[in-house]
Amino acid sequence: MGKASRRKNREMRAAKPKRAQVPYVDRPFEGLPCEVQLVAMREILPSATLPVRTNAEYGERDVLLVTMLPEMVGALRRSDGVLMVAVRTVLNSGDASLDIADRLIRALELEDGQTFTQVDLPQAGGPRLEDVLDVQATGELGVHNDLAFWIGEKEREDPEISAAINAARDQIIPMAQVPEVAGAFWARMQREFVRWVRPESEDQVLAALARLQNRRELSFDGSRFVGAFRAAGLLIPVFELERGTEADELTEPMQAFAAVLEREIASDAPLTPEERRAKAGIVSRQVTLR
Numbered sequence: 001m002g003k004a005s006r007r008k009n010r011e012m013r014a015a016k017p018k019r020a021q022v023p024y025v026d027r028p029f030e031g032l033p034c035e036v037q038l039v040a041m042r043e044i045l046p047s048a049t050l051p052v053r054t055n056a057e058y059g060e061r062d063v064l065l066v067t068m069l070p071e072m073v074g075a076l077r078r079s080d081g082v083l084m085v086a087v088r089t090v091l092n093s094g095d096a097s098l099d100i101a102d103r104l105i106r107a108l109e110l111e112d113g114q115t116f117t118q119v120d121l122p123q124a125g126g127p128r129l130e131d132v133l134d135v136q137a138t139g140e141l142g143v144h145n146d147l148a149f150w151i152g153e154k155e156r157e158d159p160e161i162s163a164a165i166n167a168a169r170d171q172i173i174p175m176a177q178v179p180e181v182a183g184a185f186w187a188r189m190q191r192e193f194v195r196w197v198r199p200e201s202e203d204q205v206l207a208a209l210a211r212l213q214n215r216r217e218l219s220f221d222g223s224r225f226v227g228a229f230r231a232a233g234l235l236i237p238v239f240e241l242e243r244g245t246e247a248d249e250l251t252e253p254m255q256a257f258a259a260v261l262e263r264e265i266a267s268d269a270p271l272t273p274e275e276r277r278a279k280a281g282i283v284s285r286q287v288t289l290r
Contacts, residue, residue: 020124024094027233032097032130036183036197036234037141041067041087042096043231043289044185044195046172049084049149051139054104058132061108065100070150074118075107080152083107093121096232097128104132143177143185145169176247181254186247194223194239194250197231200265205235207271208264210279214272217260221245221253227285235286 102122178184183197212218229236
């Protein structure tokens with residue numbers, strides 16, 4: 001390539017407007033009534049669904065948000081017409097709300113059986129979930145132990161597809177919502193655990209945990225506090241349960257403990273030196289997801 005050609009290429013690149021970088025948003029779902037559910041789906045639940053509806057500007061269309069889709073595509077319209085949009089994909093900007101809204105908007109015109117694969121990031125300043133959704137029309141979170149929601153009822157009658165769904169089930173950590181305890185998700189691995197997505201600010205939750213830890217009261221029904229995840233701007237305390245504990249056995253003890261925890265979260269009393277040391281110990285065991 002000659003000098004003139006190289007110079008021309010440089011000039012063309014310089015003339016092309018640069019794509020604005022999407023600013024990082026630490027708490028991308030803040031303000032949405034379904035913030036806790038979205039954080040759980042994006043970070044800790046292997047298989048979950050959340051029915052939503054677009055607002056009037058975007059056609060009042062029913063959409064099923066799902067944890068992820070086959071081959072990590074961005075969206076898929078099933079053969080029965082159900083439109084599914086993934087909360088998790090390979091491609092992510094600094095704003096998860098912007099990413100999901102972009103996938104949702106692009107997917108609205110998919111025909112039955114079509115998929116949408118995201119190959120570029122959304123434009124900075126584009127619509128976010130609060131701009132696209134009718135936030136009062138959000139359905140109930142569904143936590144699943146398989147990926148059968150990927151296909152319609154008719155396809156499930158196919159023996160090969162049924163066998164594939166059953167095989168995939170073996171790869172998924174069993175999880176369930178704790179009944180009547182918002183944001184609490186039971187999981188069975190080698191032992192049983194509860195991961196509790198808290199909607200309050202991180203600092204408030206950390207201070208509350210520190211006070212209870214200092215008083216040796218950071219426990220319910222024989223559980224043991226083992227640390228916390230930090231995800232999408234929220235804190236997710238994790239408790240190891242007594243062996244064999246089932247999700248539906250936790251409702252009463254966790255409701256009682258929630259009253260204690262929320263009282264401490266609401267407190268604005270400064271931490272004592274002992275409580276600050278307890279807080280430092282909790283922070284040292286905190287894991288940031290993504």
